[in-house]
Amino acid sequence: MNSLRIEPAVTWGTRRQFINLPAQIHARDSRWVPSLRCEEKRLLGFVPGHPLPKEKPVQAWLAFRGKQPVGRIAASCCLAPQNPSNQAVGYFGFFECFNDPEAARLLVQTAAQWVGQHGLEYLRGPMSPSINYSVGVLTNGFDRQPSFQIPYNPNYYEELLVHAGLRSVQELYALEIFRDHMSRNVDRLERVGNHFSGRHSVRFRQLNRKNRHSDLQLFLSIAQQSLMSHWGFVPLSEREQKRLAIDMSWLVVPELLQFAEVNGQVVAAALALPDYADRIREIDGKLFPTGFFRLLMGKQRIKNFRVVATNILPNFKRWGLAPALIGRISRIALSMGAEKLEFSWIAQSNPLSFGTIENGGAQRSKTLKVYEAACAELLAYTGNGTTVL
Template structure:
């Protein structure tokens, strides 16, 4: 069999399986020590995010207004690299750009393989009029994104990326340059308790003239509550670097995906005069269980995931959403307090035995949030990078 390097599109069900199984060859190769920090992706979810038909049929709603090609690199009959290249039309209309994106990148430590993959991807983008490419995004900034460049000594939290240290050098050898860094911050329970005790009275005093209500998610109204959260998410992130709003069908799809994973005590809303003005969503670090499931939730993995979540010791505060006018109010601290310790007859998340919270991710350009987290005494534990390249 020829050792010639070949890059070609994914066209068959077998190709799709080989595309998805490549990470096992990189992080858990037979005869080699498995990377203890790597958590296999949920294969069914990844298939949808790649634009392939999912378990429920049809494509992921992200692709209602996006295009994608998935590429395999092969040598000697073995898959040695993979890449997805995308055009997000929502982004390009919003920013008046001709920007392509890449994601789902995995590769052996070989610059030639990486170069061949990105040359094929760049050709596809140029044919469609794109003038630059950005990534990794899987498939956008609203999902997993960024290349890990610092923090290889610890496992990633749920829905955060992970990759070998050599990936940065591979991308940079192809001419990619830093566009923006994303940070993950960590806070243990003792620090959080001290922070709330110090600042909560001042925040509540400043808001005492308003009809402020802090409440947990109502599980009986799950669909409505998640829709409210996602609306706050879109409104609060408008104007943030690179942000594109979730489209209605996409938001509904995400709400359905989160139904089994969300614990109501970990979703807190703030309302003023009956109107939602902010929310906090934290997810348990399901990676602590997913590392043992080998990428498969069905038929028994989902049972293990749900039955084992009381043993999870960390949570990820994914998004602290505040609409304009309240983003510097300090309300985020009040939401954290209610989530962790409860109140108003509601059980707090502290009873789940969570030992630490990760706040991720936070944009390098988000000086306000970064300053708040720094003053709070949190520390950066991981750094992820978004790269750009002109075509």
């Protein structure tokens, strides 16, 4: 076997290899959905428009055997000063690798060394590049179709990461419900929600088409406030919020972004998106020159939806707003001909949300895992015949 080496993805050629490698790894898997290439390049800083602040750098590497790339990884320093538990944590993400344990181990070590050089004690991931984007490794649910923005990978990835010295620190779940069960459960969800929210004169409304961008930024603001105590929380910068609002404006269906207001104040929001996974596979993750139009054209014909978030401000979490919002989203999706709703993801450490969705008739369909280890511990693993440039 050829000797193994790591190279930073800093030239045009290595960055191109970094972006193209997943297609080679998943070449025989017809289920696989590529990332949107322009978005991945932007998050990695390969092209202008990087949404992360300068104090949150991202560095990418490739593993080679001879001239052939066999794996890739990136590391980032997304500090969260508001949450002391995250102060010493750096992240790895964009992980892809052939079934080559030595290459995976060296990639993880390289990320750990870089994170340690930035004064951080632990390496956590995959988070590409933080918890606000693509998170986790799929470990269960390989028989299910991949979903929009939910990781999908070969079933050996878990073994590669454990072999590299990482340990699971959090499980993330996807739950799904099909049309027949939705029809039977939506009335009950709305009835439970309205029983509580009706006492407080709660008003529901959808995204305002005329104020689309301000409503999307409001949704992101509610999400940030509601998640501050959530495991792994990393705040979005103002620049990230603006970038996400722009990106979401093309994808969102106004009726499927629902707000709950109390005395004119928005206190909760829920968002479902059409599952664009099949469309992204058809355009091979390329928005240009025609992919963008093919992705969005006739999106009303998409019959599977992903419920991305149900966020409630802390003082209103006991008001029954979650079942009320989920019931409204479900009813609207049914009116659009929905065949399936997927709720993803819900953290293992959030049993209240998991229970609400499960009580609404959804069943667990996928499990993803996030891994972590001390950088010093990871670097104690040694490899032979390697060169780190």
